[in-house]
Amino acid sequence: MKTCLVVVLLSFISCSLQAQNFYAHTKAADKWVNHTFKKMSKKDRIAQLMIVRAHSNLGADHIQAVTQLVQQYHVGGLCFFQGGPVRQALLTNYYQSLAKTPLLICIDGEWGLGMRLDSVIPFPRQLLMGAISDNAPLIYQFGKAVGEQCKRMGIQVNYAPVVDINNNPENPVINDRSFGEDKYKVALYGTAFMQGMQDENIMACAKHFPGHGDVSVDSHKDLPVINKSMEQLESLELYPFKASIKAGVGSVMMGHLFVPAIDSTEHVATSISKNAVTGLLKNKLGFQGITFTDALEMQGIAKYFPAGEAALQSLIAGNDLLCLPGDVPGSIELILNAIKQKKLSWNDINARVKKVLLVKYNMGLAQRRPIDTTNLVNDLNQ
Numbered sequence: 463m464k465t466c467l468v469v470v471l472l473s474f475i476s477c478s479l480q481a482q483n484f485y486a487h488t489k490a491a492d493k494w495v496n497h498t499f500k501k502m503s504k505k506d507r508i509a510q511l512m513i514v515r516a517h518s519n520l521g522a523d524h525i526q527a528v529t530q531l532v533q534q535y536h537v538g539g540l541c542f543f544q545g546g547p548v549r550q551a552l553l554t555n556y557y558q559s560l561a562k563t564p565l566l567i568c569i570d571g572e573w574g575l576g577m578r579l580d581s582v583i584p585f586p587r588q589l590l591m592g593a594i595s596d597n598a599p600l601i602y603q604f605g606k607a608v609g610e611q612c613k614r615m616g617i618q619v620n621y622a623p624v625v626d627i628n629n630n631p632e633n634p635v636i637n638d639r640s641f642g643e644d645k646y647k648v649a650l651y652g653t654a655f656m657q658g659m660q661d662e663n664i665m666a667c668a669k670h671f672p673g674h675g676d677v678s679v680d681s682h683k684d685l686p687v688i689n690k691s692m693e694q695l696e697s698l699e700l701y702p703f704k705a706s707i708k709a710g711v712g713s714v715m716m717g718h719l720f721v722p723a724i725d726s727t728e729h730v731a732t733s734i735s736k737n738a739v740t741g742l743l744k745n746k747l748g749f750q751g752i753t754f755t756d757a758l759e760m761q762g763i764a765k766y767f768p769a770g771e772a773a774l775q776s777l778i779a780g781n782d783l784l785c786l787p788g789d790v791p792g793s794i795e796l797i798l799n800a801i802k803q804k805k806l807s808w809n810d811i812n813a814r815v816k817k818v819l820l821v822k823y824n825m826g827l828a829q830r831r832p833i834d835t836t837n838l839v840n841d842l843n844q
Contacts, residue, residue: 484665484712484821494828495819498563507815508794510538513568513785518545518553532560535790538783538818539566546580547842551833554616564827568619572639575611581839588624591651592641598654605658612664614841616833618825619665621715625652625702626675635680645698649705656711663825668706670717670756671743672724672732673699681718681762685731688721695723704747713752714743716781718762729766733776740780752821757786770796777806782814
């Protein structure tokens with residue numbers, strides 16, 4: 463069976479290399495990127511690397527707070543959480559109309575938009591789908607369906623698939639979000655899910671690097687520890703990420719994990735470790751797409767690094783986009799000071815901003831197209 467899974471995986475990888483290239487340079491793309499970049503202040507450039515929290519069910523005060531982050535600070539994108547389809551669509555249209563630079567709209571929809579939005583039927587969770595034997599084409603169709611939902615909602619990035627291997631029965635946070643305990647199946651089905659979404663021009667995000675499966679602590683509450691050798695990580699946890707990267711996944715999310723074999727610095731999570739982000743993921747595994755941090759408000763990171771410091775350390779580590787950095791103005795000031803102190807360089811910041819702008823262009827954000835709410839709920843449930 464494992465041989466069969468590997469053969470199917472390789473066939474998916476060969477198809478995936480033909481997937482939408484979010485990082486394609488064309489004359490039109492480079493012209494728009496350079497034109498947009500030149501209009502940004504230094505603070506705008508830093509804010510462009512921040513994805514902030516948005517809901518469509520939290521009322522006027524929340525909307526005003528998000529409006530300020532979009533209008534005054536020019537953040538790079540929004541990650542929507544709970545709410546309703548029509549309300550979210552209307553808010554997306556509103557925030558995009560205010561944005562100086564088009565917003566990258568993200569969501570955490572591992573089992574489709576029903577994970578976050580009322581009135582949308584959820585798909586099965588990944589563990590249930592992992593119980594299906596030798597049916598990667600069905601998982602690919604699932605990915606396409608989720609991609610169609612995201613496209614209909616004006617979403618560009620879905621923080622899925624989870625490619626963590628469910629190899630610890632005491633895991634309180636991954637469990638049914640994983641395709642299972644077999645690394646071959648996790649790699650195969652994760653790649654199929656990713657390919658389906660990306661064939662709909664929705665960027666997938668393999669998470670949570672370098673592997674969140676073998677923990678007994680929830681990183682929302684504290685920093686989990688994984689005491690494994692690099693050889694063990696290479697043979698198991700990293701396997702599905704390597705497959706995703708070879709298959710052309712658009713982005714990878716860094717997990718809040720303490721893995722001494724990667725970085726033994728006390729309380730330094732892989733999400734803010736240069737060894738993990740730049741050394742392992744980018745240099746050793748060759749990933750050149752966007753790296754997202756997991757939410758910086760989670761206690762696995764916030765317990766040891768205040769909001770602005772977590773954002774700063776994430777950038778020093780080599781991350782491209784910061785999820786839910788918390789104190790946006792405070793983070794911007796800390797990062798500006800770090801650049802003055804040569805802890806970071808403007809060349810690094812500018813390169814990341816241009817990478818994000820290139821993705822925005824290639825995902826159609828250079829042309830503003832409001833979401834049509836006519837029959838929206840019916841379309842999402844089709």
